[in-house]
Amino acid sequence: MTQLPTSTDRKMGLVIDLDTCVGCHACVISCKGWNTENYGAPLSDQDAYGADPSGTFLNRVHSYEVLPTESPAQLIHFPKSCLHCEDAPCVTVCPTGASYKRVEDGIVLVNESDCIGCGLCAWSCPYGAREMDMAEGVMKKCTLCVDRIYNENLPEVDRVPSCVRTCPAGARHFGDLGDPESDVSKLVAERDGMDLMPEMGTKPVNKYLPPRPKDQIEDQIDILAPLLAPVAEEPKGFLGWLDKTLEKL
Amino acid sequence: MHPAPSVIIFTTLSGLGFGLLFFLGLGMPEVTGWVAFVFFLIAYVLAVGGLLASTFHLGHPERAWKAFTQWRSSWLSREGWCAVIALVLMGLFAIGSVFMGERWSLLGWLGALFSLATVFTTSMIYTQLKTIPRWNMKLTPAMFLSFSLAGGALMAGQTSVALPLLLIAALVQILYWRQGDKALASSGTDLGTATGLGQRGSVRAFEPPHTGTNYLLREFVHVVGRKHAEKLRIISFLLAFALPVLFIAIPLEGIALKHLLALLAVVSHLAGVAASRWLFFAQAEHVVGLYYGSDKE
Ligand code: SF4
Numbered sequence: 001m002t003q004l005p006t007s008t009d010r011k012m013g014l015v016i017d018l019d020t021c022v023g024c025h026a027c028v029i030s031c032k033g034w035n036t037e038n039y040g041a042p043l044s045d046q047d048a049y050g051a052d053p054s055g056t057f058l059n060r061v062h063s064y065e066v067l068p069t070e071s072p073a074q075l076i077h078f079p080k081s082c083l084h085c086e087d088a089p090c091v092t093v094c095p096t097g098a099s100y101k102r103v104e105d106g107i108v109l110v111n112e113s114d115c116i117g118c119g120l121c122a123w124s125c126p127y128g129a130r131e132m133d134m135a136e137g138v139m140k141k142c143t144l145c146v147d148r149i150y151n152e153n154l155p156e157v158d159r160v161p162s163c164v165r166t167c168p169a170g171a172r173h174f175g176d177l178g179d180p181e182s183d184v185s186k187l188v189a190e191r192d193g194m195d196l197m198p199e200m201g202t203k204p205v206n207k208y209l210p211p212r213p214k215d216q217i218e219d220q221i222d223i224l225a226p227l228l229a230p231v232a233e234e235p236k237g238f239l240g241w242l243d244k245t246l247e248k249l
Numbered sequence: 250m251h252p253a254p255s256v257i258i259f260t261t262l263s264g265l266g267f268g269l270l271f272f273l274g275l276g277m278p279e280v281t282g283w284v285a286f287v288f289f290l291i292a293y294v295l296a297v298g299g300l301l302a303s304t305f306h307l308g309h310p311e312r313a314w315k316a317f318t319q320w321r322s323s324w325l326s327r328e329g330w331c332a333v334i335a336l337v338l339m340g341l342f343a344i345g346s347v348f349m350g351e352r353w354s355l356l357g358w359l360g361a362l363f364s365l366a367t368v369f370t371t372s373m374i375y376t377q378l379k380t381i382p383r384w385n386m387k388l389t390p391a392m393f394l395s396f397s398l399a400g401g402a403l404m405a406g407q408t409s410v411a412l413p414l415l416l417i418a419a420l421v422q423i424l425y426w427r428q429g430d431k432a433l434a435s436s437g438t439d440l441g442t443a444t445g446l447g448q449r450g451s452v453r454a455f456e457p458p459h460t461g462t463n464y465l466l467r468e469f470v471h472v473v474g475r476k477h478a479e480k481l482r483i484i485s486f487l488l489a490f491a492l493p494v495l496f497i498a499i500p501l502e503g504i505a506l507k508h509l510l511a512l513l514a515v516v517s518h519l520a521g522v523a524a525s526r527w528l529f530f531a532q533a534e535h536v537v538g539l540y541y542g543s544d545k546e
């Protein structure tokens with residue numbers, strides 16, 4: 001059904017910490033690994049070992065340079081996948097009802113047996129979160145690992161999205177962003193979690209934690225400073241007399 | 250956006266075809282028998298041919314019928330309905346005119362209405378997309394409708410109507426280009442809002458997520474040189490509007506000569522609209538390009 005639910009019972013999503021992400025792309029690989037052999041069609045590659053390789057990914061990590069006016073440049077790694085928007089344009093544009101948002105947890109999914117591969121949903125997503133699979137001709141997107149998070153065959157520790165489980169830096173968090181008491185909601189409140197392109201009106205569920213401000217050199221307390229400071233600015237005693245006398249000559 | 254031939258052919262031909270059906274439905278010209286047959290044949294070849302072309306870019310054309318289910322929310326679905334209703338109504342109307350020499354005018358008016366609605370719904374598929382500021386403007390439906398009406402009148406041989414309609418379409422085209430060139434900049438979306446990092450300083454795409462290309466780049470990031478686009482705009486404008494106006498405005502004696510010029514006007518208009526549609530897609534900037542540093546261009 002491509003009409004959006006007016007509200008969802010829960011708002012499951014990710015919180016991504018731009019301060020902690022080290023840009024290792026481990027989440028990209030584990031996402032591809034899990035999702036190519038589970039929910040729906042595999043994530044195909046084209047010309048994988050040739051001159052012009054490309055393939056379907058549900059999560060990609062960009063890197064940006066930010067140049068503040070007052071402080072040194074910063075490099076920020078930026079993982080991006082579906083943000084499971086509350087007002088998801090990708091759902092309403094779909095002509096077939098293949099794209100839908102679940103009432104129980106707010107996850108946005110594609111029913112691949114209904115998808116005609118028209119691509120309109122990818123056109124409507126501001127974040128580039130949907131990719132057409134070139135082998136299968138259907139739209140692929142992040143499922144929030146819907147086949148892991150409720151999967152009782154997995155140990156409890158693994159019942160989170162694959163990217164969250166894998167991230168070696170602990171930069172990815174998973175939980176119910178509709179519950180203000182959840183850990184992820186508290187994290188967002190504490191760290192001023194933000195929306196991407198809020199002006200698009202998509203109301204993303206996933207939040208990004210901005211990088212913490214970096215220390216400034218001026219404000220640093222250097223414990224070695226007293227030991228390294230020059231001992232005497234002005235020569236005193238004999239040297240001082242010599243200095244003055246020589247200057248007078 | 251990637252200027253895929255299937256969508257350019259589709260919007261160009263179907264726009265003209267439904268424009269012609271609109272005038273035939275209104276009884277302009279009032280034709281019956283063989284003449285009507287030829288007119289309707291041309292209109293159906295264009296309208297249906299365009300619709301068929303649009304299915305070529307689908308990953309699963311065999312499931313296309315499912316696109317009729319979501320008319321409550323989806324413009325693409327509504328377009329499907331309008332097109333089928335228009336074609337059925339006008340088909341019945343055509344049977345009356347061609348085989349029975351009858352004009353069922355109510356049917357014709359309804360068919361004309363749905364023909365226009367089809368063009369409008371097509372334009373709304375593009376207009377609704379906030380992600381493409383150049384399309385997300387009121388001038389987009391105005392352009393599709395004015396082009397379709399002008400082309401339809403031209404094909405229907407309604408010279409006195411076609412002349413003002415061509416001038417209106419030409420004006421809309423100029424306004425569309427002028428506003429479109431400013432659309433992305435005035436949308437307020439840039440790499441700063443895309444990453445949420447804009448308040449900290451200037452943001453620059455440092456490293457893409459992968460060394461090769463991907464679906465997003467192929468589909469959404471298409472760069473046309475400005476000079477190239479300027480030239481194409483002039484060519485398209487001359488072909489779509491200037492020449493056809495000239496051809497139909499020349500006062501001429503002799504029916505054969507008039508027909509020849511009318512044909513030239515139609516062919517020129519068709520080529521010009523196709524060029525304009527190529528630009529419509531090729532110049533449209535999708536905001537996802539920002540993530541890949543497309544603001545450098
Ligand atoms: S991020 Fe894109 S694909 Fe995901 S819900 Fe939002 S609009 Fe849809």
Ligand code: SF4
Binds near residue numbers: 118119
């Ligand atoms: S590509 Fe599939 S899921 Fe996306 S809009 Fe088309 S039919 Fe719907």
